[in-house]
Amino acid sequence: MGMTITEKILRDHTDLKEIHPGMLINAKVDVALGNDITAPIAIEEFRKAGGDRVFDTSRVILVPDHFTPNKDIDSAMQCKVLRDFAREQDLKHCFEVGTVGIEHALLPEQGLVLPGDLVIGADSHTCTYGALGAFATGVGSTDLAAAMLTGEAWFKVPETMKVVLHGSLKRWVSGKDLILYIIGRIGVDGARYKAMEFTGEVVARLGMADRLTMANMVIEAGAKNGIFVPDEITKTYVQGRATRNWQLYDSDPDAVYGSTLEIDVSGIEPQIAFPHLPSNTRGVSEAGDIRIDQVVIGSCTNGRIEDLRIAAGILKGRKAAPYVRLIVIPATPQVYRMALREGLIEIFLDAGAAVSTPTCGPCLGGHMGVLAKGERAVSTTNRNFVGRMGHKESEVYLASPAVAAASAVLARIAGPDALEAS
Amino acid sequence: MKFRGNVWKFGDNIDTDAIIPARCLTTSDPEALACHCMEDIDSEFTNKIGRGDIIVAGENFGCGSSREHAPIAIKAAGIACVVAKSFARIFYRNAFNMGLPIFESADLWDRVSEGQQIEVDGDSGGVVIIGADTPPLVIEPIPPFMQGLLRDGGLMRHIALKRRT
Ligand code: SF4
Numbered sequence: 001m002g003m004t005i006t007e008k009i010l011r012d013h014t015d016l017k018e019i020h021p022g023m024l025i026n027a028k029v030d031v032a033l034g035n036d037i038t039a040p041i042a043i044e045e046f047r048k049a050g051g052d053r054v055f056d057t058s059r060v061i062l063v064p065d066h067f068t069p070n071k072d073i074d075s076a077m078q079c080k081v082l083r084d085f086a087r088e089q090d091l092k093h094c095f096e097v098g099t100v101g102i103e104h105a106l107l108p109e110q111g112l113v114l115p116g117d118l119v120i121g122a123d124s125h126t127c128t129y130g131a132l133g134a135f136a137t138g139v140g141s142t143d144l145a146a147a148m149l150t151g152e153a154w155f156k157v158p159e160t161m162k163v164v165l166h167g168s169l170k171r172w173v174s175g176k177d178l179i180l181y182i183i184g185r186i187g188v189d190g191a192r193y194k195a196m197e198f199t200g201e202v203v204a205r206l207g208m209a210d211r212l213t214m215a216n217m218v219i220e221a222g223a224k225n226g227i228f229v230p231d232e233i234t235k236t237y238v239q240g241r242a243t244r245n246w247q248l249y250d251s252d253p254d255a256v257y258g259s260t261l262e263i264d265v266s267g268i269e270p271q272i273a274f275p276h277l278p279s280n281t282r283g284v285s286e287a288g289d290i291r292i293d294q295v296v297i298g299s300c301t302n303g304r305i306e307d308l309r310i311a312a313g314i315l316k317g318r319k320a321a322p323y324v325r326l327i328v329i330p331a332t333p334q335v336y337r338m339a340l341r342e343g344l345i346e347i348f349l350d351a352g353a354a355v356s357t358p359t360c361g362p363c364l365g366g367h368m369g370v371l372a373k374g375e376r377a378v379s380t381t382n383r384n385f386v387g388r389m390g391h392k393e394s395e396v397y398l399a400s401p402a403v404a405a406a407s408a409v410l411a412r413i414a415g416p417d418a419l420e421a422s
Numbered sequence: 423m424k425f426r427g428n429v430w431k432f433g434d435n436i437d438t439d440a441i442i443p444a445r446c447l448t449t450s451d452p453e454a455l456a457c458h459c460m461e462d463i464d465s466e467f468t469n470k471i472g473r474g475d476i477i478v479a480g481e482n483f484g485c486g487s488s489r490e491h492a493p494i495a496i497k498a499a500g501i502a503c504v505v506a507k508s509f510a511r512i513f514y515r516n517a518f519n520m521g522l523p524i525f526e527s528a529d530l531w532d533r534v535s536e537g538q539q540i541e542v543d544g545d546s547g548g549v550v551i552i553g554a555d556t557p558p559l560v561i562e563p564i565p566p567f568m569q570g571l572l573r574d575g576g577l578m579r580h581i582a583l584k585r586r587t
Contacts, residue, residue, distance in 0.1 A: 024565065024567050037489065045578045048578060049581055067448060072448065075448045078448065122488055124487045124488040126488075139488060139515065140516035141490045142577045142578055143515065145577075146577055146581055150581065154567070189485065189510070192510065192511060193511050222485060224511055364447075364487075365445055366444065366445070383439070385439040386440060
């Protein structure tokens with residue numbers, strides 16, 4: 001019987017000859033990831049279980065990105081736990097302010113996660129790496145602790161939902177709009193426990209940045225992992241970054257899928273997810289007149305150089321409207337540097353933006369752009385739950401970098417077309 | 423594994439930011455987290471509940487982030503177990519890894535009212551609403567592997583025990 005790419009990767013990380021959806025398995029992990037929120041608990045659990053040495057010093061990766069540069073004493077204490085542990089264990093990859101970026105942008109960029117890998121991360125957006133043709137999923141701190149100790153994790157083998165995208169994309173429609181549209185169609189639990197495998201002629205033309213954005217948000221549909229079968233685009237991305245071997249998997253033609261979702265993308269316009277669920281989506285033309293106070297461009301979803309180029313293209317020669325706070329956060333130092341060289345940072349500054357060092361910051365209402373009661377933000381991040389960016393009576397509207405940039409100029413939710421027409 | 427307590431009801435898609443807001447995540451101390459449990463939905467929640475009470479929720483309970491702070495906060499607030507129509511997957515594994523018992527029941531939510539007392543029997547796979555004349559409702563059996571995790575008090579104790587043998 002044929003197998004999906006997800007099933008093959010999982011199988012090859014066990015001693016089993018065959019696996020099928022629903023089976024509980026123990027699998028070897030290639031990379032185990034933690035951040036400044038989740039790793040302190042994992043480290044404590046690791047010690048409590050009598051942990052002495054991590055299973056592999058180059059495969060346990062710590063990224064303090066959420067409340068960094070430390071926003072207060074508590075967060076400083078959490079980061080210190082990571083730093084002390086990294087030193088003690090001689091971890092090869094523990095990042096520090098100055099080299100740190102948002103984990104899910106940083107790891108692919110640095111070639112630390114690769115096609116065919118099995119990656120767990122104590123962060124729900126670990127699913128991002130499925131864009132590379134890896135099996136990657138978010139787990140809790142305790143799972144991370146167990147993996148740091150044993151190099152293994154338990155999984156229930158998911159069934160796969162195949163998402164086939166046909167047609168051609170309208171102008172300004174990006175990976176962000178596609179994934180928001182899909183979540184809007186199937187709901188925040190539409191792919192619960194499942195693998196989402198993206199395929200079809202639209203996918204074949206999507207660049208790596210768009211694929212990363214889409215895989216990033218499959219958790220918002222409840223999925224265990226999102227995955228793209230690797231192709232030439234993947235290889236081009238990975239070559240020159242990887243420092244270890246990698247393996248390309250694909251799905252068999254007779255692989256068994258739990259369900260298939262066929263979508264013609266041709267009619268889709270840029271999407272907005274209204275508060276307070278990522279599935280609460282509409283086309284930008286149906287947004288109505290919604291005034292905004294803040295725009296955030298960044299995060300593991302849309303803080304890559306491709307995203308900043310799109311935003312800068314729209315903001316060039318324009319300004320954020322009075323009383324709209326525009327915050328731009330390159331996701332990694334490398335993205336920051338590229339944006340600087342390409343003149344994008346200057347465009348943002350001219351537009352009146354605050355440009356921050358890489359951090360999760362406002363995405364989770366941590367710091368660097370927290371909302372007051374009653375305020376509204378358009379954000380390129382991935383969640384708009386109640387209180388996600390600050391006060392519980394504030395609102396977050398999720399959108400692409402193009403829509404976010406146009407909205408900043410017009411002080412209301414709007415796409416680039418509306419901006420050009422204004 | 424049996425639990426008897428008062429029911430607190432929540433709807434569908436209760437996310438981890440609702441269970442424990444991200445702004446509270448600068449600590450992982452269970453007692454500190456417990457004080458903020460569910461506060462953005464109901465700021466009085468932790469004052470109202472009693473030790474051993476039970477949360478009954480709709481679909482997709484615990485969606486959102488991977489924060490273990492969510493089951494930790496619920497457990498430390500004194501909630502004995504959670505019965506939902508379904509759970510988000512990371513919350514599901516975190517709950518077992520932390521030793522917080524959770525059960526799936528398709529019918530309980532529609533039958534029970536807030537404040538009623540229920541008895542959840544994890545061994546026989548049934549829930550009884552005390553004082554109501556409905557027959558016991560079925561809950562999904564917990565797979566043996568997860569039962570082992572709960573019995574050992576969570577994943578790490580399970581691993582520590584295995585390493586010793
Ligand atoms: S940018 Fe936001 S979603 Fe991404 S890892 Fe940071 S907090 Fe999580």
